[in-house]
Amino acid sequence: SRTRFKETFDKINAGFNRFFPELFGGGKAELFLITDDLLTAGITVMARPPGKRNSHIHLLSGGEKALTAVALLFALFELNPAPFCMLDEVDAPLDDANVSRYCETLKRLANNSQLIVVTHNKITMESMDRLLGVTMEESGVSRIVSVDVGQAVEMAVS
Amino acid sequence: SRTRFKETFDKINAGFNRFFPELFGGGKAELFLITDDLLTAGITVMARPPGKRNSHIHLLSGGEKALTAVALLFALFELNPAPFCMLDEVDAPLDDANVSRYCETLKRLANNSQLIVVTHNKITMESMDRLLGVTMEESGVSRIVSVDVGQAVEMAVS
Amino acid sequence: MRLKKILIAGFKSFVDSTDIRLPGNLVGVVGPNGCGKSNVIDAVRWVMGETSAKLLRGDSMSDVIFNGSTSRKPISKASVELVFDNSAGKSPGKFARFSEISVKRILTRDGASDYLINNIKSRRKDVLDLFRGTGLGPRSYSVIEQGMVSRIVEAKPEEIRSFIEDAA
Amino acid sequence: MRLKKILIAGFKSFVDSTDIRLPGNLVGVVGPNGCGKSNVIDAVRWVMGETSAKLLRGDSMSDVIFNGSTSRKPISKASVELVFDNSAGKSPGKFARFSEISVKRILTRDGASDYLINNIKSRRKDVLDLFRGTGLGPRSYSVIEQGMVSRIVEAKPEEIRSFIEDAA
Ligand SMILES: Nc1ncnc2c1ncn2[C@@H]1O[C@H](COP(=O)(O)OP(=O)(O)OP(=O)(O)O)[C@@H](O)[C@H]1O
Ligand SMILES: Nc1ncnc2c1ncn2[C@@H]1O[C@H](COP(=O)(O)OP(=O)(O)OP(=O)(O)O)[C@@H](O)[C@H]1O
Numbered sequence: 220s221r222t223r224f225k226e227t228f229d230k231i232n233a234g235f236n237r238f239f240p241e242l243f244g245g246g247k248a249e250l251f252l253i254t255d256d257l258l259t260a261g262i263t264v265m266a267r268p269p270g271k272r273n274s275h276i277h278l279l280s281g282g283e284k285a286l287t288a289v290a291l292l293f294a295l296f297e298l299n300p301a302p303f304c305m306l307d308e309v310d311a312p313l314d315d316a317n318v319s320r321y322c323e324t325l326k327r328l329a330n331n332s333q334l335i336v337v338t339h340n341k342i343t344m345e346s347m348d349r350l351l352g353v354t355m356e357e358s359g360v361s362r363i364v365s366v367d368v369g370q371a372v373e374m375a376v377s
Numbered sequence: 378s379r380t381r382f383k384e385t386f387d388k389i390n391a392g393f394n395r396f397f398p399e400l401f402g403g404g405k406a407e408l409f410l411i412t413d414d415l416l417t418a419g420i421t422v423m424a425r426p427p428g429k430r431n432s433h434i435h436l437l438s439g440g441e442k443a444l445t446a447v448a449l450l451f452a453l454f455e456l457n458p459a460p461f462c463m464l465d466e467v468d469a470p471l472d473d474a475n476v477s478r479y480c481e482t483l484k485r486l487a488n489n490s491q492l493i494v495v496t497h498n499k500i501t502m503e504s505m506d507r508l509l510g511v512t513m514e515e516s517g518v519s520r521i522v523s524v525d526v527g528q529a530v531e532m533a534v535s
Numbered sequence: 536m537r538l539k540k541i542l543i544a545g546f547k548s549f550v551d552s553t554d555i556r557l558p559g560n561l562v563g564v565v566g567p568n569g570c571g572k573s574n575v576i577d578a579v580r581w582v583m584g585e586t587s588a589k590l591l592r593g594d595s596m597s598d599v600i601f602n603g604s605t606s607r608k609p610i611s612k613a614s615v616e617l618v619f620d621n622s623a624g625k626s627p628g629k630f631a632r633f634s635e636i637s638v639k640r641i642l643t644r645d646g647a648s649d650y651l652i653n654n655i656k657s658r659r660k661d662v663l664d665l666f667r668g669t670g671l672g673p674r675s676y677s678v679i680e681q682g683m684v685s686r687i688v689e690a691k692p693e694e695i696r697s698f699i700e701d702a703a
Numbered sequence: 704m705r706l707k708k709i710l711i712a713g714f715k716s717f718v719d720s721t722d723i724r725l726p727g728n729l730v731g732v733v734g735p736n737g738c739g740k741s742n743v744i745d746a747v748r749w750v751m752g753e754t755s756a757k758l759l760r761g762d763s764m765s766d767v768i769f770n771g772s773t774s775r776k777p778i779s780k781a782s783v784e785l786v787f788d789n790s791a792g793k794s795p796g797k798f799a800r801f802s803e804i805s806v807k808r809i810l811t812r813d814g815a816s817d818y819l820i821n822n823i824k825s826r827r828k829d830v831l832d833l834f835r836g837t838g839l840g841p842r843s844y845s846v847i848e849q850g851m852v853s854r855i856v857e858a859k860p861e862e863i864r865s866f867i868e869d870a871a
C-alpha cells in the first residue's frame with residue numbers, strides 16, 4: 220500500500236542519511252522518489268561526499284560508489300535487524316581511511332547483531348574480535364580453522 | 378575475414394594460455410569457439426586454477442574470475458603492445474599470493490612497455506619503481522605529487 | 536534468536552562435515568582466493584530458503600552439491616544447518632518455547648529436497664514463517680554477497696525501488 | 704614511441720594545468736577514494752580519441768570539463784596532451800621524422816572541439832592514423848579502466864568475441 224511503502228522509504232532514507240556521514244567522515248546522502256506516484260515511482264540515490272558537489276551515485280568514484288551502496292545496505296539491514304549480518308568483501312575498493320570508518324561502523328552494529336565479515340583487507344582483519352580461516356589444504360576441499368591476526372596475514376598468502 | 382580472425386584468436390589464446398599459469402602459479406586456461414562458423418562464433422572462457430577442476434569463468438571465485446580476466450587482458454594487450462599500458466585497480470579482489478604474482482608479471486611486462494598502475498594495494502605499491510600520488514588538498518581540485526612508499530601509505534589514509 | 540553454529544556437509548567445496556562456531560559478535564572470515572569463503576555465505580542463503588540457482592552462482596540447484604575435486608569423487612547429498620539460541624524466547628510461532636532452534640535443508644542428487652525445523656520435516660513456507668519478523672530469510676539483507684554492492688551501484692531507479700520493497 | 708609526459712588542464716577534477724612526468728617503466732598511482740586517479744585514466748582515453756561519453760563516466764562530452772567545486776567556479780575549456788619521445792623514429796606516417804610527437808585534444812563548453820598533432824590542427828582520423836600500428840587508440844588495450852575486469856568476467860560469448868575483434 221502507499222502508506223506502508225512511504226513509511227518504509229522514509230525509515231530507510233533516515234538510516235541512509237545517518238550511515239553515509241558516519242562512513243564518509245562527513246557529507247550527506249539522500250534517496251529521492253522520481254515521480255509523485257508512490258505505487259510506481261523509481262528511486263534515485265544522490266550523494267555528496269565531504270568537499271564534493273551533490274551528485275547521482277553513478278557519477279562518484281569507484282570507492283565512493285561502493286561506500287554509498289554500503290550505507291544504503293546498512294540502512295536496509297537496520298530496518299529489520301536480523302540476529303546476524305554476513306558481508307562478503309564489501310571493503311575491496313576502499314582506501315585505508317574509508318576502511319577504518321567502515322570498521323568503526325561494524326563495531327557499532329556488532330553491539331546488536333552478530334557480524335560475519337569476509338575480507339582480504341588487513342585493517343578490517345585487525346578490527347575483528349576473532350578470525351575464522353578458510354583453507355583448501357586438500358585440493359578442492361574447504362576446511363575452517365580458527366586463526367589469530369598474525370596467522371591470517373600468512374594464510375592470505377596461502 | 379575468417380583467416381584474419383582465426384590468426385588473431387590463436388595468438389590471443391596462446392598468450393592467455395601463457396599468462397594464466399604465470400598469474401595463478403599453475404593451472405591452465407583456454408578460449409573456445411562455440412560454433413564452427415569463424416565469422417560469427419561466440420567465445421567461451423574456460424579456466425582451471427591449480428588444484429581445481431576445469432570450469433567456465435562464471436563458476437570461479439570472485440578473485441579467480443578477476444585474475445582470469447587479467448590474464449586475458451594481458452594477452453589482448455600483448456597482441457599489439459603499446460608504448461604504455463594503464464591499469465585501474467585490477468588487483469582489488471586478489472589475495473596476497475595472487476597480488477605478488479600479478480606484480481611479478483607487471484615487472485616482466487615493464488621491460489617492454491611503460492606500465493601505469495592505479496592501486497590501493499600495499500604489495501603492489503611496494504613493487505613499483507616510482508609512485509605518483511594524487512591529492513585533493515583543495516576541495517574537488519586534483520594535484521599530482523611524487524611520493525615514496527612510506528608516504529603512500531600515509532596518503533591512502535588521506 | 537542468536538546464531539550459535541553453522542553445520543555444513545557436502546555443500547559446494549565443504550565436502551566434509553564442518554561445524555562452524557561463531558566466536559563473538561564481530562567475526563572475520565579470511566583465506567586465499569577460491570578457498571570457500573563465499574561458499575559459506577551461499578550455504579547460509581541456501582538454508583534460509585534461496586530458490587534461485589543463479590543467485591547461488593550455479594546453473595541448477597544440484598550445483599550446490601559437492602561435485603568432486605582432483606582428490607575426491609562427487610557425492611550425492613548436501614546439507615546445511617543453522618542452530619539458533621532461542622533462550623530469550625523471541626522466536627515467533629510454535630517454536631517460541633524451544634531454547635534451541637535448528638533449521639536444516641537437505642538436497643540429494645536425485646532431486647529429493649527437505650527442510651527440517653528441530654528435525655521435524657517442514658515446508659519451505661514454515662521456515663519463512665519462522666523467520667518472519669526476525670529479519671532473516673532469502674530476500675532479507677542479512678546476507679550481503681560478493682557483487683551485491685555492484686548491483687546497488689549499477690541499479691536503475693526501478694531496481695532501487697525493488698530493493699526498498701524487498702526490505703519492507 | 705615512448706610516453707614522456709601527460710599535460711592535463713581543465714579536465715574533470717584537474718582544473719589547474721598539471722604536468723605529469725612518468726618516472727620510470729613501472730609507475731604506481733595512489734591516493735584516497737575520489738582524489739582523481741581514474742580521471743587521469745579517462746584523460747588519456749579521451750585524448751586518444753574516445754567518443755563515448757558513457758565510457759568516460761559522463762552523460763555528455765562536456766561533462767569532462769571541470770564543472771566547479773566548493774572552492775572553484777566551473778571553467779569552460781578542457782585540454783589533454785600526450786607528449787611522446789619518437790627519437791627511435793618508429794612512429795608511422797608523416798610524423799616519423801619528428802623526435803617528439805605531441806597529441807592534444809581540446810573541448811570548450813560551447814562545443815568547439817579540436818585535435819592537434821604537434822600543434823597542427825588535425826582531424827580525429829589523423830590521430831587514429833598516427834596511432835595505427837602502435838597499439839594505441841580509444842579501443843586498444845592500452846587503457847584498462849576500473850570496471851573493465853568485471854565486464855570481461857560478466858561478458859557473454861558474443862561480447863568476448865567483440866573484445867577479440869577489437870584487438871585484431
Ligand atoms: N558444487 C561444488 N563442488 C565442489 N567445489 C565447488 C562447488 N561449487 C563451487 N566449488 C568451488 O568452490 C570454489 C569457490 O569458492 P568461493 O567462491 O567460496 O571462494 P572465495 O573464498 O570466496 O574466494 P574469493 O576470495 O576469490 O572470493 C571454487 O574453486 C569452486 O570450484
Ligand atoms: N567534470 C568534472 N569537474 C569536476 N570534478 C569532477 C568532474 N568529473 C568528475 N569529477 C570528480 O572527480 C572525482 C572522481 O575522481 P576519480 O574517479 O578519478 O577518483 P579515484 O581517485 O579513481 O577514486 P577511487 O579510488 O574511489 O576509484 C569525483 O569526486 C568527481 O566529483
Ligand SMILES: [Mg+2]
Nearest residue numbers: 438439573681
Ligand atoms: Mg568470494
Ligand SMILES: [Mg+2]
Nearest residue numbers: 280281741849
Ligand atoms: Mg577510480
